[in-house]
Structures are given as C-alpha cells and as structure tokens.
Amino acid sequence: MNLLKKFVQIYFILLFINSTLSAQAGKDSLSFSKLSFSDKQIINNFDKQLNTFNYSTFLKYFLGSDKLFFGIKENFNSTVTKSSTKNIKDEQFLWALGQYDLSEKLKLGILINNNFYTDDRELAINKTSLFTTTVFTKFIPLNNMEITPFGGFSQNNQIGEANNGFIYGSEFNIDKFNFGDFDLSSLMKFQNEDISPRKNFIRLISFDLNSIFEESFHNSISADYSQQRKDFYFTADPVSAVQFNITNNIQSRIESNYSIQDKIKFAPANSPLSFDIQGRIAWRRIDRNTRYISFTNVANTNYDTRIEESRIDFTSSADYLTDDINLSFRFTFSERDEKHQPMSIDGLNNIIIDERNDIEQQKNNTSQFANISLLSKINLSRSDKITFSIFHRKLKYDTPSNLNYDDRDELLSIGRILFEKELNPFFRIFVNLEGSLNKLVYIFAQRSSNNNNKRTLKFSSGGAFTTGNFSSSNSAEVSANYTVFDYEELNPNFRSYSFRQFVFRDSSNYKFSHKIRLFFSGYLKLSEQGDFKWSSFSSKPLRYLSEQYADPKIYYEFQSLSVGIGVRYFSLETFNFNKGIEKIKISDYRSIGPLAEISYMVGEKINLKFYGWYEFIKSEDNTNREMANMSIKLNYKI
Numbered sequence: 001m002n003l004l005k006k007f008v009q010i011y012f013i014l015l016f017i018n019s020t021l022s023a024q025a026g027k028d029s030l031s032f033s034k035l036s037f038s039d040k041q042i043i044n045n046f047d048k049q050l051n052t053f054n055y056s057t058f059l060k061y062f063l064g065s066d067k068l069f070f071g072i073k074e075n076f077n078s079t080v081t082k083s084s085t086k087n088i089k090d091e092q093f094l095w096a097l098g099q100y101d102l103s104e105k106l107k108l109g110i111l112i113n114n115n116f117y118t119d120d121r122e123l124a125i126n127k128t129s130l131f132t133t134t135v136f137t138k139f140i141p142l143n144n145m146e147i148t149p150f151g152g153f154s155q156n157n158q159i160g161e162a163n164n165g166f167i168y169g170s171e172f173n174i175d176k177f178n179f180g181d182f183d184l185s186s187l188m189k190f191q192n193e194d195i196s197p198r199k200n201f202i203r204l205i206s207f208d209l210n211s212i213f214e215e216s217f218h219n220s221i222s223a224d225y226s227q228q229r230k231d232f233y234f235t236a237d238p239v240s241a242v243q244f245n246i247t248n249n250i251q252s253r254i255e256s257n258y259s260i261q262d263k264i265k266f267a268p269a270n271s272p273l274s275f276d277i278q279g280r281i282a283w284r285r286i287d288r289n290t291r292y293i294s295f296t297n298v299a300n301t302n303y304d305t306r307i308e309e310s311r312i313d314f315t316s317s318a319d320y321l322t323d324d325i326n327l328s329f330r331f332t333f334s335e336r337d338e339k340h341q342p343m344s345i346d347g348l349n350n351i352i353i354d355e356r357n358d359i360e361q362q363k364n365n366t367s368q369f370a371n372i373s374l375l376s377k378i379n380l381s382r383s384d385k386i387t388f389s390i391f392h393r394k395l396k397y398d399t400p401s402n403l404n405y406d407d408r409d410e411l412l413s414i415g416r417i418l419f420e421k422e423l424n425p426f427f428r429i430f431v432n433l434e435g436s437l438n439k440l441v442y443i444f445a446q447r448s449s450n451n452n453n454k455r456t457l458k459f460s461s462g463g464a465f466t467t468g469n470f471s472s473s474n475s476a477e478v479s480a481n482y483t484v485f486d487y488e489e490l491n492p493n494f495r496s497y498s499f500r501q502f503v504f505r506d507s508s509n510y511k512f513s514h515k516i517r518l519f520f521s522g523y524l525k526l527s528e529q530g531d532f533k534w535s536s537f538s539s540k541p542l543r544y545l546s547e548q549y550a551d552p553k554i555y556y557e558f559q560s561l562s563v564g565i566g567v568r569y570f571s572l573e574t575f576n577f578n579k580g581i582e583k584i585k586i587s588d589y590r591s592i593g594p595l596a597e598i599s600y601m602v603g604e605k606i607n608l609k610f611y612g613w614y615e616f617i618k619s620e621d622n623t624n625r626e627m628a629n630m631s632i633k634l635n636y637k638i
Contacts, residue, residue: 037071198231304343522550
C-alpha cells in the first residue's frame with residue numbers, strides 16, 4: 001500500500017506539472033455523485049401576474065441504507081402568456097440515481113436523465129428533448145480516490161430530428177490527497193455521446209494544490225482544462241436544402257478553456273492585518289463549423305468562424321479588523337484580448353474570403369479594466385457608527401479594425417458616507433450621503449456625439465422606532481441625476497437632461513394583542529425629468545410622475561397559522577409641461593382592490609404561503625378593467 005501511495009504521489013506531481021498548460025471548466029462536473037441528491041424537499045410555486053401564469057416545482061428526495069441508495073431530482077417550469085395569442089413554454093430537468101455497494105471499494109449503479117424544452121413560438125430551436133440511461137461502476141482504490149467508468153444509451157430529439165446512440169466515458173476524482181505539506185484535489189472527465197450524425201463530447205481536467213506552510217500562510221494553485229462539443233440542428237436555407245437533400249443543417253460548437261491560477265493568503269496570528277493576492281491567466285477558443293455549406297447562393301451561406309480570447313486577472317486585498325475599526329482595501333486589474341476570424345473553406349472564392357475576414361475583424365477588441373475600493377466602518381461610540389466608502393473604476397476598450405469606431409474610455413467614481421446613531425433603546429436614526437461621477441468618452445469622431453458625463457447625488461435619512469406594541473420604520477430620500485452630452489449643440493438628437501426624485505417610504509406594525517396586529521407599508525414617489533444646461537445649472541421640466549402605493553393589512557395569527565386581509569392601492573399619474581411651467585395630465589392609472597395573505601407552517605417540514613389581490617383598474621380613457629393576481633408557494637422539507 002505504501003508503494004502504491006508513493007507511485008500515485010509521483011504520478012500526480014508529474015501530471016500536475018505538465019497540466020499547468022491547461023485549465024478550468026468547472027469543479028462541480030461529477031455526474032454520479034450522491035452528494036447532489038443528499039437532501040429532501042419539495043417546492044411548488046404558482047404565480048399569476050397580469051397576463052402571465054407561471055408554475056414551477058422542485059423536487060429532491062433520496063432513500064438510503066447501508067448498501068443501497070436511490071435519489072431523484074427534478075426541476076419543472078411552465079409559463080403561459082395570454083395576449084393577442086397564447087404562448088406556452090415548458091422545460092423539465094430530471095435526474096434519477098441508483099447505487100448498490102458491493103463493498104467499500106466497488107459500487108454499481110444506474111443514472112437516468114430526462115430533459116425537455118418546448119415553446120410554441122416560431123423559434124430557431126423551439127422543441128428539444130434528451131433521455132439517457134447510463135450504467136456505471138465506482139472503483140475506490142484509496143479512501144480519497146474514485147474511478148467511475150460508465151456507458152449507456154442516449155435518445156436526442158431536436159426540432160423534429162431524432163437521433164439515438166451510445167454514451168460512454170469515465171470520471172476520476174481525488175479529494176484532498178495528502179503528501180507532505182500539500183493537499184491535492186483533482187477531477188478528470190471523459191465523455192462521448194455518439195448520436196450519429198451528431199457527435200457530442202466533454203473533456204475535463206482540473207487540479208487544485210493547497211499548502212499551509214505555516215498557520216498564517218496559505219497557498220493554492222489551480223490548473224484546469226476543458227473542451228466541450230455540442231452539435232445542434234438549425235433550419236437549412238432553401239439552396240442547401242435542395243442541393244444536399246436535407247431539411248435541417250448541423251452546426252458544431254467546440255469550446256476549449258484553459259486557465260492557471262495562484263492564490264496566496266497571509267494572516268499573521270494575533271494581528272488585525274491580513275493580505276490576499278490572486279492571479280489568473282486564461283485562454284478560450286470557440287470553433288463554429290457548419291456541416292453542409294453551399295456556394296451556389298453566397299448570401300445565404302453560413303460561414304464557419306473562430307473566436308479566440310485570452311485574459312489576465314489580478315486581485316489584491318488587505319483587511320484591518322479590530323473591535324472599533326474595520327478597514328477593507330480591494331484592487332482588481334483585468335486585461336482581455338478577443339479575436340474573430342472566419343474558418344478556411346476549400347472551394348470558396350478568395351474575394352468572398354477577404355470580405356468575410358474584414359467583417360470578422362471588425363469584432364476584434366481588447367479591453368483593460370481596473371478598479372480600486374476602500375471601505376471603512378468605525379464605531380465612534382457604543383451608539384454612534386460611521387461608514388465611509390469610495391470606489392473608482394476605469395475601462396479602456398479598443399478595436400483594432402479601421403471600420404470599428406467603438407473605441408472608448410470610461411471612468412466611474414462613487415463615494416458614500418453613512419452615519420448611524422442610537423438615540424435610546426427605542427429609537428435609531430441614520431443619515432446617508434452618496435454621489436457618483438461617470439464619464440464616457442468615445443475616441444473617434446464618428447461616435448463622439450455620445451460622449452457624456454453622468455453626475456448623481458443622493459441624500460437620505462430615516463429611522464426606526466420600537467416600543468411596546470408599536471414599531472415603525474420610515475425614510476425619506478431626494479436624488480438628482482444630471483446627464484450632460486459634450487457635443488449636444490452639434491447633434492439635436494442628444495440633449496442633456498436631468499432627473500430628480502423624492503421618495504418617502506413607511507413600514508409600521510401595531511399589535512392589538514398577541515393574535516391580532518395591524519401592518520402598513522407604502523411609499524410616495526415624485527419624479528421630474530427635463531432638459532438641462534450644466535453651464536447655467538438650469539433645467540426646463542418636460543415630464544412629471546406621481547406614484548403612490550399602500551397596502552394596509554390586518555393579521556390574525558394563531559400558532560403556525562397567519563391570515564391577513566387588507567386593501568391594495570396603486571396609482572400612477574404622468575404629466576407633460578407646457579412651456580416648462582403648466583402641468584398637463586397625459587395618463588392616469590389607478591388600481592384598488594382587496595388582498596389576502598395566508599401563511600401556514602406545519603412543524604418544520606411544510607410551509608404554505610398564499611398571496612393574492614383583486615384589482616379594479618381605471619385608466620385615463622375611463623376604461624374599467626378587473627384582474628386577479630395571485631402567488632402560491634408550497635415548500636415541503638421531507
């Protein structure tokens with residue numbers, strides 16, 4: 001056993017070194033793990049909002065004994081939209097896993113997977129289904145090592161094309177294999193789905209090497225590689241349909257990902273300081289290949305393309321934490337390069353190849369992104385707290401093509417100060433001030449008319465009062481947004497504007513007894529939009545909105561049952577200004593009606609919630625409508 005352990009250590013050290021040229025796809029890709037089924041719950045939701053009905057259910061359940069395990073997991077969603085026509089969209093994801101343990105080292109099982117998606121709209125892909133049955137064997141040579149070969153049958157249906165075939169492969173997993181000062185975790189997956197004439201596959205290799213040299217110093221290195229191919233049908237153009245005698249064409253999408261990552265954390269013992277540094281390099285390539293290509297009608301030909309992307313990410317952070325002061329500093333830098341190019345096709349005219357190359361090169365871009373932030377929380381006293389935060393971001397976006405004028409720079413700065421004070425055990429208040437500046441500059445004159453500055457300022461204050469049977473929380477907020485275009489005098493379609501708003505919110509609760517209480521929530525929102533001149537800081541109002549909402553309710557609560565009844569009121573009035581002075585109402589929407597809310601909890605297992613209201617709606621044109629809305633949620637934790 002010691003010889004086997006040494007061999008495994010040497011093998012994976014060498015394999016890890018070689019794999020640093022590859023990278024990540026996802027660490028949660030094990031298909032045959034019991035962990036994803038190890039819970040019991042049922043969740044049902046039904047919502048009806050306006051003309052949209054939505055029903056969803058989520059089921060997770062398992063049965064287990066010493067040697068036998070069965071788990072099932074399902075997620076189903078159905079949406080019905082009624083307008084001039086009725087649209088129905090359904091989707092389901094179902095997994096069922098059965099496993100029998102012959103011994104601690106050998107396990108047998110079966111996995112069934114059934115997915116479908118249907119949409120009665122005329123879409124490119126509006127109906128698909130997948131059903132697979134897979135038999136697997138788990139071999140565990142060491143306690144933290146697992147090898148799972150599998151094989152089965154796959155039935156795949158897409159836009160009327162049914163393909164059947166075999167699915168087979170293997171998974172290999174290592175969980176925290178220790179050798180010396182290092183812990184190695186690894187995941188490998190190889191899967192082929194041969195549903196001729198389509199071919200799908202997954203290739204995945206992932207490594208995590210963690211080390212703790214001292215109690216205060218942690219280092220984690222990751223290297224990952226993944227490649228996935230998906231073939232899908234799409235409706236063939238008329239020329240290809242006749243030339244190749246097909247109804248649907250096939251496109252293959254192969255995505256390859258590579259990444260290397262290193263993370264270092266230093267947290268000295270008995271020190272309020274800690275540091276964190278992380279670096280990551282990643283590559284991605286996407287190839288799109290069309291099975292049947294016709295050169296008869298060039299305009300309708302689907303040309304194959306390739307996308308290559310490289311990325312560098314760096315993150316650093318520092319924290320200082322004591323009983324009275326909490327300081328956090330963050331810095332992030334990212335650089336990305338994306339290239340597009342057409343795939344070479346034998347027999348295609350060179351003139352067309354050059355035209356396609358020019359089109360694809362217009363999509364090439366590079367970007368640099370950096371942000372820096374500082375957050376401080378200071379306890380001035382037991383009752384006084386102040387929070388201060390600043391954030392700054394810079395984006396530089398470049399396009400190499402001479403035909404693309406989307407090159408731009410963007411700066412965003414945000415600052416905030418929040419003061420909180422507890423006046424007494426019953427009353428707390430807060431005062432908040434925040435502002436931001438967003439500057440957008442396009443480099444080329446062709447788009448420079450979009451250059452603008454957005455300045456926002458927000459002031460809010462409020463408090464919470466609690467005493468005896470009464471509690472209340474309310475706040476008031478005023479905000480202003482000024483968007484100024486640099487060259488609005490050259491382009492009348494771009495006009496600087498201002499948007500000002502006042503909002504008052506209230507939420508209050510009064511207990512008449514331990515069973516009956518009155519609850520009120522509501523808000524008032526007043527908004528004004530207008531033309532704005534920054535040089536004179538003057539505004540000409542153009543549009544005004546008044547929005548009101550209230551829903552007073554009386555609750556009766558007994559043990560696990562809560563029943564509430566009340567009234568829901570909502571109104572929205574919009575006005576235009578005549579010469580910036582006189583308000584003229586252009587729309588008036590009012591809705592009022594009864595509402596009901598029921599919540600019932602049975603022990604800690606079943607929770608039923610119902611919320612619904614009936615609306616009597618009156619609009620500006622004096623048309624009256626009635627509408628029912630409801631939401632039903634049933635959660636059952638088995």
